[in-house]
Structures are given as C-alpha cells and as structure tokens.
Amino acid sequence: MPFGYYSLKESIGSKSNCDQISQNDLLNLWWVLIVMSNTLFDSEKIAAFIKKNMVVFEEDEVVLKNDTNIFTSGFVNSMFAVMLLNFLETEYNIEVGDQDVILENFSSINAMERLVTRLQEDAHVV
Template sequence: MSDHDTTTIAAFVHQRYPQVEFAHDQDIFSLGFVNSLFATELVMFVEKTFGFTVPNEELRIDNFRTIDSIAALVGRQTATV
C-alpha cells in the first residue's frame, strides 16, 4: 500500500462526501455513507484508476470498508500484475 494510492482513494471518497471528515481507518459503511450505487462506483474507480479487475474472491465488503483497506487491496493486486 503506497501513500499515493491512499491519497488517491481518499480524494475520490472525499469528493463524493466533501462535507464529511473521516479517518482513513474509519468504516465508511458503518457511518452510513455507502449505498449500493456508491459501492459499485468505488469498485469501478479502483479498477479504472489502478488498472486491474477486482477478482471475485476480493469483492468482499471488508476490502472496501475503509480507505486503508481499499489501498491494501490495491497494493495486493498491483503487486501481482
């Protein structure tokens, strides 16, 4: 997980919810900000921005709960590319 990846992901989430401040390890699902449309947008953003298709086995909510967990997913997937 790189700082650049984390910053890129945080910018995307903050762009969608500019009025809300939250930590990179805070669960955005439990805060009530994520609906099914935004979850889909988030997966599409990750795939397009970082250049890989999220494998079916990685399409788990835990991989998308926090900015840090999304960045960790990106790190794992881009390390294998």
C-alpha cells in the first residue's frame, strides 16, 4: 500500500471509518492531488520567456516555432541556457538532474515539453 494510506490511517486514528477507505480510493486521491500540484507545460509561456530574454527577438523577422532549434538558430548563449534551466525547474516544480542537462533536452520548446512531462511523471511514480 502507498505510504499515504498508512499516514492517513495513523493521523485519523484506528477507531474511525478510515478502514472503509480502499487503497484504490487513496491512490486515486493522491494522484489527483499530485496532478493538481503540477503546472502543466505551456509552450506559449516558454516562448514568451525566450523572446523576453533574448535580444534577437527585438527584430520583427525572427520567428520562434515549437520545433525551432534555439541553439543552432543562435538564440541562446550559455548564460541564457542557465536562466532557461532555472526557469523550467522553478515554473514546473521539477529538478533536472545532471544526466538530463544535455542539448537534446533543451534544443526546442517541444524538447523541453518532453523533458518536463517526463520529469513530472517520474517524480510521481509509486
């Protein structure tokens, strides 16, 4: 049984109706709370962050699509890469481990979405 089941039982007490709560009910409730606590990935928010922090986007002809490689396009320097990593960790309540700090995970908005989604799902596996 998940840890939360025992914690809930102990906090309510053994003489309550807690014994009538099934493991599945608690697991479902736990999952709903976790999903609600995560911020869903918003590609427009990431695009806005990139455009706000990069001088190149002051030019009208520059277009950023979700599959645009921001590194090969020259939009990102090393200082901005650190800012972007910090933004993703803060905004989406994730921790990007050293093994995930690779160009492939940050090359485009689509790649960042895959990374954030995977890290959020991995953090909530029972």
